[in-house]
Amino acid sequence: MIIKTTYSEEELLELLRQKSEAGFKHLYNHYSGALYGVIFRIVQSKEYTEEIIQDVFVKIWNSIHQYDSVKGRLYTWMINIARNTAIDYLKSKAFQNELKNQTLPDFVYNSAALSTSNRTSDFIGFSDVLANLETDKREMIDLAYYQGYTQNEISEKLKMPLGTIKTKMRNALIKLKDLLKDYQ
Numbered sequence: 001m002i003i004k005t006t007y008s009e010e011e012l013l014e015l016l017r018q019k020s021e022a023g024f025k026h027l028y029n030h031y032s033g034a035l036y037g038v039i040f041r042i043v044q045s046k047e048y049t050e051e052i053i054q055d056v057f058v059k060i061w062n063s064i065h066q067y068d069s070v071k072g073r074l075y076t077w078m079i080n081i082a083r084n085t086a087i088d089y090l091k092s093k094a095f096q097n098e099l100k101n102q103t104l105p106d107f108v109y110n111s112a113a114l115s116t117s118n119r120t121s122d123f124i125g126f127s128d129v130l131a132n133l134e135t136d137k138r139e140m141i142d143l144a145y146y147q148g149y150t151q152n153e154i155s156e157k158l159k160m161p162l163g164t165i166k167t168k169m170r171n172a173l174i175k176l177k178d179l180l181k182d183y184q
Contacts, residue, residue, distance in 0.1 A: 009074050016064040028057060031075065035082040042086040042146060052089050056082045087148035129179050137172035144169060 015023025040049040067077050143149045155162045
């Protein structure tokens with residue numbers, strides 16, 4: 001019996017919808033590295049990233065029926081799940097309490113590792129793409145996608161009207177989409 005090791009996106013989706021173990025193994029083997037990178041970039045902690053990646057794959061497995069190929073690619077859908085799960089984790093009361101309950105020296109020495117503003121690592125080469133954006137567009141992407149700010153929070157932080165923030169964010173995402181065409 002020959003076991004297939006490569007699947008098209010449609011074949012993989014069908015296997016996942018059928019709750020196939022082979023489909024899940026393929027999904028994990030081919031996407032865990034990229035999703036790990038997205039999560040780590042947000043939480044900046046190996047321990048938290050490993051915890052979150054498990055949750056992400058459980059969410060993907062349990063909600064694969066909600067994926068709609070008309071709205072975008074599977075990879076994009078999974079990255080959004082990973083990103084949102086990581087941001088939700090950072091905003092969770094359990095995480096915030098854990099930070100508060102650390103002894104002062106531990107918190108001071110580890111705060112750089114937990115900071116989402118530490119940009120020494122670049123997974124999947126995304127910082128190269130972002131470097132091609134204008135500064136204001138790059139700031140919008142950074143605040144929303146890496147620091148987890150909502151558009152309302154960005155408006156307050158930058159002291160700009162919400163409508164302006166929405167327009168700037170839309171323009172930044174359109175420009176980013178154009179830049180990403182070259183990387184596919």
